[in-house]
Amino acid sequence: MVEATNDFVQEKETIVIKGNVSAAYAAKSARVQVISAYPITPQTTVVEKLSEFVDNGLMPGTQYIKVESEHSVMASIIAASKAGTRTFTATAGQGLFYMFEMLHWASGSRLPIVTTIASRGAAPPWNIWADFTDVISCRDTGWMTAFCATHQEIYDEILMSYKICEDSDVLLPKFVAYGGFILSHTSKPVIIEDQDLVDSFLPPLPDEKGWPHIWFDPERPLMFGNLIMPSGFYYEFRMKIHDAMVRAKEKIKRVAKDFEKIFGRNYGNGLTQEYKMDGADVGMVIYGDLALQMEQAVDDLREEGYKVGMIKLRHLRPFPVEDIIEIAKKVPLLGVVDRATAFGSPTGGPVSCEVKTALHEVKGTARILPMINGLGGREVTLEQQKVQLKMLIKLNETGELPKDMLYGTLWDGLLEVK
């Protein structure tokens, strides 16, 4: 444990930092008590920055653990969280896959762990660039999953996540994902908030008694993760995780509102964020870093007189079913852009499958055009996104599907070497 070497207190300041550094600042602002770290590109600089903070005495009372693998990262974080501490780590791609077994242990133990994912492509072929297949592969682990589109959003979403996860009605771990390199290694101005303000926003750190539902106390020993026979309550405990996840939607909305009130930054209703959907003929459902550029594409086309809009999907889990239905009632056609794959699924893209499922059997909702874009960090240009929006308008007006569709999905931006 490193003692505070100075009485530095974070005041509100705007600094130009990389996305990964923004994540590290968020962990510092949230006063996390235990950090467990193992390096993996493109996440490494998150834990490097945190180790610098700890070493410089800027995070007094924070324990920084170095372990030998991602599996041990999550194992140690679970133990720390069970003992009643606010915990943080970061990983990506292959490291997240190695962590996989422990992900279920965290959610099954209902621990409010926050982990950032600087998403990267799954190997092989070896790839370290933006692609959300890694985090979406963990979709069914009982972890909440949020996507960030900007450097500021990484900082903000991590703060919101602690408030959501530690709520007594939620108690689930959460991923905060953002595109590797596109956000993690580029620099933008980020507002680091005043420490007192952050402290007033977040729930108090757990005291020595730990979380009320799980504790570590030699005087009152307790067994958890115990065996339950098929006739016991195993089935019911799994159901409770689903119940908590669905109920978390209300909490996410409330926290987004609180956040706006205190810090003045708006993230829609927390689950989704509409952009220029009023009077739109077609809309685009999109998540992660691609969403930021899509805003520009929508702006440009609106100036040219096209009625287009977009919806930034902020949470994949819990999935905002009601919001998607509401939006799909406003427009006749929605494009859904995935920067991830779900091989062999109905559409090939994980989020387009979710959107289609949400709209199934709801009358009068939009037709869906599934799209896949920018896998493995492939550059998606503003021009390309404008063409996609225009293509949606054309499809809506004439019913003419774009060429080169594969099983009903548009794989946009495939290489063609001339």
Added chain:
Amino acid sequence: MSESEKWKKINKSKEERPKVQEYKNWKELPPIPISFPIEGNMGATGDWRTYRPVIDQENCNKCGFCWMYCPEGVIEKKEYGHFEINLLYCKGCGICAKECPTKNIEMVRESDIKDG
């Protein structure tokens, strides 16, 4: 009943807490299953044993290695300093026999023990 009220039911001091937690349906359940350690709460695991450790009490030097190494904590120190194995829960893993520095613990096949 709110989630935090449910915890209050279990988050009690050793003296206060009930021996058995009873829940009727999933809505009543706390967020996670926990159990308070009591002897034999997984049943008589001695049933699983194929080999039984038998201590040669006459030659035992009472060093306590078997007691220290037993992963199940079923070896008890008795009043004259000797050790006895609780066969109701001993699974017969053989770690005590392996670690005994004087080789005074023998693993005997259960079917070869006449008195059962």
